Amino acid sequence: MGENKYVELKHVQELLKLIRKRDGFYDWSSDYEKYDKKVKNTIEWLERNAKTFG
DSSP: OOOOEEOOHHHHHHHHHHHHHHTTSOTTSHHHHHHHHHHHHHHHHHHHHOEEOO
C-alpha cells in the first residue's frame, strides 16, 4: 500500500468550487477549458504539496 498523505480541507473545498464552476459550462466552450486547466493545475498542486501522514 502507498504512503498515506493528507491535504487541508480548505484546499479540497477550493478544488470542488472550481469543479462546480467548470461543470456549469459546456465542455466545448472556452470557459470550460479555462476552468478545466485550473482544476488540473490545482490537482497537481495538491499532489505535490500533500503532507505525509504519521
